[in-house]
Amino acid sequence: MKRTIITTAVAGLALVSLTGCGGAAPTTSNGSGSSESPNGGSAGSATELTIWNWGDADEAAAAYTDDVKAAFAEMHPDVTVKIVNQPFDQYYTLLGSAIEAGTGPDLALYNGGTQIKSRASSLVPITDEIADLKDQLAGWPAFEEGGETYSAPTFLQGFPIYYNKALFEEAGLDADQPPQTWDELSSACQAILDKTDASCFALGNKEGLGIEFFLSGFGSGIFTPEEYDAWIDGERDWTSEHATQVLQMWADSSADGWYNDGANSTAMFNDSFDLFSAGDAAMVIGLMSGTAHWKQFDDFLGDDLGFMMPPTTNDGTTIALPAEGGIGYGILNEGKKDLGVDWIRATVDHDALAAYSLAGGQITSDTTITLDTDIASANEIVAELPGSKPLLHTALGADELDLLHRLGQQLLNGDVTVDDATAQLAAAKG
Structure with missing residues (x-):
């Protein structure tokens, strides 16, 4: 019905x-x-x-x-x-x-x-x-x-997280109970990598956009509500524990093999989303309107299409859908x-x-x-x-956002350390 x-x-x-x-x-x-x-x-x-x-x-x-x-x-x-x-x-x-x-x-x-x-x-x-x-x-x-x-x-x-229920089941996961914490998500990714031919997440980072989807997609489970609101208001500190944690999580997820091969040479629109639609990735941070959204994914996955909220990473956070x-x-x-x-x-x-x-x-x-x-x-x-809460990356200045894109690509390849990336972003914030 x-x-x-x-x-x-x-x-x-x-x-x-x-x-x-x-x-x-x-x-x-x-x-x-x-x-x-x-x-x-x-x-x-x-x-x-x-x-x-x-x-x-x-x-x-x-x-x-x-x-x-x-x-x-x-x-x-x-x-x-x-x-x-x-x-x-x-x-x-x-x-x-x-x-x-x-x-x-x-x-x-x-x-x-x-x-x-x-x-x-x-x-x-x-x-x-x-x-x-x-x-x-x-x-x-x-x-x-x-x-x-x-x-x-x-x-x-906004940036909903979509998942493929069939791939979850193939990996021995409960398709009706997606991960609710970062530890659960990490375990799920390992199971998917071990038991299926799919990547954990579909990622296209040729334009450097992946890290802004990551920051905004997972942010409410990382930052406290007070930190989140301060960030949106322009009062962010890239050297703070949780801002640095975002960059570390991004680098670690790549090192742990979560993403499809060649992510930095894959276009986000629409090559990475096509990987998810085709069943070559178990999850993707997509959109809710425009393109790469629930209706387009449903055309390919049907009843296998699932939606999950951001997982909780730190205590004291309030999970919210990133939407604007x-x-x-x-x-x-x-x-x-x-x-x-x-x-x-x-x-x-x-x-x-x-x-x-x-x-x-x-x-x-x-x-x-x-x-x-x-x-x-x-x-x-x-x-x-x-x-819902506003998207964290949209509070950044244009030059700061461009720098985040470049550093996101470098972090994905291991070409820059998290400490160096943090220092550069802090300097750009001024």
């Missing part, structure tokens, strides 16, 4: 952002499907709106984009929308170069948290213009900086602010989001939308949303 998920319970969550999510598409199209210049540009006429994003991950995402275009067209039937898809792995570099050269788009898609907050100075605030949406949507803190709002959240995002706001469009062209606001409104159109939630498996920001599904992991994820 299907159960109906109601997202109203998450309306009061303190939500921030996601990094590293989204598919890449090298092609570009306007509203009629014709090719456009990859450089975008905001010098077009007032009846044109140039928008950058990183493309549609699948047919459901493409249908959502079409619905957004249709909602915008109802408000502005004479405006031509030109959507330019840029590759995600180069997206922010290309966007920064275009903005500096004065050829940036009118609007651009941003991950919430670090990615949009660190670029707030280049964006047009829309605090008053979308104030009427505040009570309807969850996830606003992801797109707020310095008292101003720069976008509206489209989806809720997701993605949203920011306005770069002051001269087209009104059109930009209406595009942002179209992206959170109730009917567009509702259709995408059903077809694409998204957990939307619109708290009035229900999600009707019989996928157990989706129900379990939503049940944990009221007690």
Whole structure:
């Protein structure tokens, strides 16, 4: 029997952002499907709106984009929308170069948290213009900086831990009782490595994103609630016992063989997630919306798909699902602010989001939308949303996050010590 998920319970969550999510598409199209210049540009006429994003991950995402275009067209039937898809792995570099050269788009898609907050100075605030949406949507803190709002959240995002029940059973583990402590998780990983041909966790770290999934995915079981909240508020100390412990756990899990071969040369999106879908890894820290989420994994694993909360590592911790706001469009062209606001409104159109939630498996920001599904992991994820906590990595500055990515790759290979990594991160935090 299907159960109906109601997202109203998450309306009061303190939500921030996601990094590293989204598919890449090298092609570009306007509203009629014709090719456009990859450089975008905001010098077009007032009846044109140039928008950058990183493309549609699948047919459901493409249908959502079409619905957004249709909602915008109802408000502005004479405006031509030109959507330019840029590759995600180069997206922010290309966007920064275009903005500096004065050829940036009118609007651009941003991950919430670090990615949009660190670029707030280049964006047009829309605090008053979308104030009427505040009570309807969850996830606003992801797109707020310095008292101003720069976008509206489209989806809720987070880092659930998924597992393959069939592989658990093959390893002699209880598939209905996933590990609840770090020691139990370590024992489970050893059993999986000993008794199956799968890796314990699927990992793609070519872009260096693995350690941010690790930090945010396991963080609530490592840091006390006071440490966690201080971290989110910017009061973090990389030399503290538990911050150093995160880096040590990351290095140790690699040394213990938890991950697939060649993790540092494997793309996270979507090669590592394909390993999990194919049954080549027993667990993965995935997403709850966008891509690599419960609906996509269910297509491959069906009833074998399980969801588990972060394990408890230290005493005095409070386990919480890491979840925040997701993605949203920011306005770069002051001269087209009104059109930009209406595009942002179209992206959170109730009917567009509702259709995408059903077809694409998204957990939307619109708290009035229900999600009707019989996928157990989706129900379990939503049940944990009221007690969720923001993603730890999104509180980091952009340079600090880039350094964490590089050090994460080096730690995975044993090319840097935990002490050296701690010292570098502490210096970057300043």
